[in-house]
Amino acid sequence: MNKSILAIATALILFTCSEAQKTTLEQKDVFNETQIKESMIKALEWQEAHPIFALHPSDWTNGAYYTGVARAHNTTKNMMYMAALKNQAVKNNWNTFKRLHHADDVAISYSYLYVAENEKRRNFADLEPTKQFLDAHLYEDNNWKDGTNKSKEDKTILWWWCDALFMAPPVINLYAKQTEQPKYLDEMHKYYMETYNRLYDKEEKLFARDMRFVWKGNDNDRKEPNGKKVFWSRGNGWVIGGLALLLEDMPEDYEHRGFYVNLFKEMAAKILEIQPEDGLWRTSLLSPESYDHGEVSGSGFHTFALAWGINNGLLDKKYTPAVKKAWKALAASQHEDGRVGWVQNIGAFPEPASVDSWQNFGTGAFLLAGSEILKLE
């Protein structure tokens, strides 16, 4: 009898107070489609309410963020993404940022090209500034290209740092596709190969961030405490994430497509191999113990790339558990209010992050990952 009273009281409690718990339980179902979409929209809403940039709203940080927004729209068709894309495009007056020799400054055009293709209103998008940037960037001389800028960082090729392979190539590729001008793609390939030949480590199957991190076999070679080379997680995330974007829009019969497919698969295999147990990559890929916590921007790009590879038949199902483990951990990095935490600050090599550290490009990586997680299975 007493037991039954206790049972009733308990039932009452569970019933009355269950609303709060339900939310928590639902959030743990990180592969529920509705839940993924809600997490992504919360990330968007938080980021839109917390604008940030390095130098200008049209710079590469928003470039990477709005690339994620564009892909999220592509998957979900939720007009909240398109509203944000159009809003920033009009605010920026469809301009790239200003340094025509700098790949960073055209990253924003990925979002402009996406809007132009997917917003059917006539004369809405203005792609003239993008065209002007690309023409100058690819076809005019500058002191990186011609090697007259001999700084200690060896800025003697157009894309002398690996991040650049995310910033410009997918934009050039998409522009070539939309305008049906393959010459842009050929020019892109030329510069891509320069960077590949210089920064890709064929043994480790990872990119050095720039020449400072390529070993020359002397005492100045930068080593991690464990004696390994320094391979930056986000730096390689830029490359493999950029490869997924490139392959998405590159013609199936493009003569050099095989090169990109092969590079993508090589890197993917390596990224899979070194994934930490909890799902998130450390900022120093071969020295996870340097800062032994997951970092979300690099991990977001890796997760996006691997999931894209699965969804597009380039990677087999053995990648699926890795991708799911990564998304579970990415989702856990999101704060209750939508903020995506554990993002390494702007930088050029491995540095630590924290539960509170955020950047718009980290949110972009989260959205990219989510946009492909939604397509799994």
Added chain:
Amino acid sequence: MNKSILAIATALILFTCSEAQKTTLEQKDVFNETQIKESMIKALEWQEAHPIFALHPSDWTNGAYYTGVARAHNTTKNMMYMAALKNQAVKNNWNTFKRLHHADDVAISYSYLYVAENEKRRNFADLEPTKQFLDAHLYEDNNWKDGTNKSKEDKTILWWWCDALFMAPPVINLYAKQTEQPKYLDEMHKYYMETYNRLYDKEEKLFARDMRFVWKGNDNDRKEPNGKKVFWSRGNGWVIGGLALLLEDMPEDYEHRGFYVNLFKEMAAKILEIQPEDGLWRTSLLSPESYDHGEVSGSGFHTFALAWGINNGLLDKKYTPAVKKAWKALAASQHEDGRVGWVQNIGAFPEPASVDSWQNFGTGAFLLAGSEILKLE
């Protein structure tokens, strides 16, 4: 004895967990003044955090939204509305959108005129772009006016679609009042009559959206599945909402005021007659079964107009239950976070909405409705 323990336990539960329930109960009191004001402010805050437009922040979508914000300020004097109004006006540099022949592109000036009248700082508002637009729009030729644009949609009058009667006439009317230049009002009336004569169905007492929906008595006439004419809810909402705005500021002794009063009453009677049981009008007014769910933008405008009519002595008290039923349903369309859902997307004829679909002009319609609901009784 056991019963008393159970009673105590139950009381404890109810006491401890009652906070969450209280919120829900309060929200059900949709006619409580504080509650209405909170719903309206939440709608404003959500919309300000989710900017959207068709082509530009100064276009008709914000025009309709900020007209709602202006009316909400007029009723409540809550400075949050005025802050939003000023913010967008300064961001837009007090410009209309750019197509001088297009009524849509001056809708935003309703908010500019409102700020100019109600913000007493000297030299704050700049109404020169509005003046220039109106002068060109009303007094210069264009290929709609002169009939040289003979498209299939019969764009051979200035305001060839019924939405236009919301976009331009209230602005012209308010400008005439503020600048004490009745000539603008006369010119407005001339073009209003053109549209009325072409699109108003004197039998149904509703407006066709444009000539595509006016029956010519041949096989091409567009019919709903039930054989009725196509009368779009939002289209007629634009007209009757615009009429309320017009009558609000039109001189009592204006020679054609009677025409507008009569038209307003005729349409109001029809809108009342066809109100669905749950309070919200369907997108196709005479074929509710086409998309059998309430749509909030049209319903918001209807509710605003009817409530305005009651509050201003043009409609009698028999409209009150209809208006209350409509507001109750409108309030239920608002999400917990403030978003006003069930808004049909940008369009030109009946299409479905959904619980999640939203647009800034839907929020504007909600605010317009609320601004008059607050004045009931």
Added chain:
Amino acid sequence: MNKSILAIATALILFTCSEAQKTTLEQKDVFNETQIKESMIKALEWQEAHPIFALHPSDWTNGAYYTGVARAHNTTKNMMYMAALKNQAVKNNWNTFKRLHHADDVAISYSYLYVAENEKRRNFADLEPTKQFLDAHLYEDNNWKDGTNKSKEDKTILWWWCDALFMAPPVINLYAKQTEQPKYLDEMHKYYMETYNRLYDKEEKLFARDMRFVWKGNDNDRKEPNGKKVFWSRGNGWVIGGLALLLEDMPEDYEHRGFYVNLFKEMAAKILEIQPEDGLWRTSLLSPESYDHGEVSGSGFHTFALAWGINNGLLDKKYTPAVKKAWKALAASQHEDGRVGWVQNIGAFPEPASVDSWQNFGTGAFLLAGSEILKLE
């Protein structure tokens, strides 16, 4: 036995529902560092989501707000503040507002100077408009300086109202420091003395807002109902808050530093003396009964100044209880959603506030206060 069931049931309830209560309890610990920081960030987030200004985003209202944001960043290094500072600076294109003779219109430059000093990216900040403003403001004639503007408010000196001592002097002082040009500081001192000599009441140790409130010994002298002079809380908050900012960046060996230190101490002693029991100053400092409720903008500036004085060794520990009492009350003025309430609207003399009244400069005062409260002890 029955008692044990009740105990278990009660424990269950307390366990199950304790989450909501925990939040409330935590919020009561207003001197917990984490809690202060969270309150400040919530204030920032709310204010960023509710932009407001008098005439333009670059005007004095944002000037005061972003001064608070800058000081909050200085104390906490939370990049959310820096993101907001950079965002508004770039939106304003680093421009001051436009009236070169008006101290109000350069207040925004405090935030620009702060960004320039603390954001290490090269060529990011553009201080040219600030330089041009200061040069015109200090070294060119205008009809306030030369006394040709003889309005009833005696606008016959450059800074004829006490608010000006917050708007321009800290900017000039910081510019002189950053550019190592002491001549700007000397020029600032010249105009400061004009205002001091005219508006400072050496008996009451408070500033009249402007000449309308300086007694001339005739029947037109403005008196509070209790026969006292009118000393506006926010007006004096502008002065003493501005003094703390000035002293922060003024060279230790500046020849007139003693004057500012002395003035600061005199005013601080008076402010302490007249602090109401509940911690918050009334809008009319010597007639608290006129509007007998705490006002947050003035109180925020007073709290900032007193706490800064303690933290910098100018005020002794007897000020600490007053400052803590004030912060406790300021924290209680913040709404659950982050809004800082009880802020008197834009004005020029004592007027009432309300729980809902807010302004960006009130949020700025709150952040200024919090930035020094964090450094106490």
